[in-house]
């Protein structure tokens with residue numbers, strides 16, 4: 588199909604500023620915290636902003652305890668380490684996610700087992716998850732995936748990584764219940780879900796350990812950063828210890844374990860403190876973007892939106908749509924993406940599932956094609972909290988033209 592057809596030439600040649608998928612949006616007080624850090628010379632991976640930022644995270648999410656770190660990826664790496672994951676262990680991981688959820692499994696030499704999504708939240712399917720657990724338990728997995736040369740003795744997975752993708756909480760009650768039945772700890776990757784909740788309980792607090800990301804495109808940012816949270820203080824204390832090179836209490840440098848350099852800097856944490864002040868506002872703005880898109884686009888044949896099941900509250904980090912070409916007259920998500928790109932609007936296909944990634948292709952996968960279909964049909968629309976009304980109008984207008992100009 589050719590796109591766009593019959594677009595007025597004027598529209599195509601107008602140079603408009605680029606509309607980003609999701610760009611940083613400062614609240615105004617960030618610089619004050621950063622300046623304070625300079626004025627007091629706390630230009631280090633510790634200081635009042637680090638402590639203050641951790642307190643803010645605890646207060647906002649009611650997570651119990653928080654360690655502020657240099658990235659969400661580092662937080663997942665530490666979480667796996669805290670749970671004792673090491674080479675050869677199985678770790679279940681939601682397939683439909685960003686690669687940073689899965690990479691740390693490989694840092695530790697453990698074996699990721701990827702799990703499909705379900706259709707209600709697009710997150711980890713509890714049924715496929717239990718199938719995978721049983722297959723590990725009874726050793727069936729070594730027959731199903733002989734190329735992995737796994738021992739035939741059954742072993743349970745060491746951990747489960749469940750993700751709240753695009754801000755939508757996963758089916759945590761079902762997942763935690765199954766995990767508890769087999770006594771497997773859960774890591775909740777809430778990198779995209781700060782400010783989301785399920786039946787009033789905040790995302791990040793459902794597993795044994797939760798993680799957040801403050802990368803530049805997330806709902807709030809510290810330019811780069813993350814956090815590890817838990818109701819269990821010993822996990823968080825241990826995370827702080829490991830994140831600062833696992834230095835023992837001695838006048839010289841004494842080490843009894845392998846450490847990491849994963850602490851956040853007092854400068855970045857200062858940005859984080861300012862951003863935490865505007866987080867509720869950012870959630871409201873992102874949800875408004877979603878509501879606007881949905882109101883004007885949901886009646887276009889072939890376009891559908893992910894809705895919140897009862898009790899679910901998504902921060903709507905990114906507004907995502909599915910485009911079914913059998914209902915849209917042949918228009919695909921790629922047609923729309925290219926049509927938007929032509930007028931300098933950034934959009935992006937949904938995450939390509941990990942079990943389809945060349946780097947992870949040879950690892951086990953349990954499921955039946957939901958994540959793959961979401962990838963085929965899904966598109967993320969510009970969703971920044973700093974989008975102007977005129978930007979949204981322009982994007983919506985372009986989408987309508989793309990669908991109605993054939």
Ligand SMILES: *Cc1c(COP(=O)(O)O)cnc(C)c1O
Nearest residue numbers: 658659660685687688778800802
């Ligand atoms: C962004 C993200 C991460 C990684 O966080 P960084 O801070 O970028 O390292 C992990 N998981 C998911 C789902 C993410 O979106």
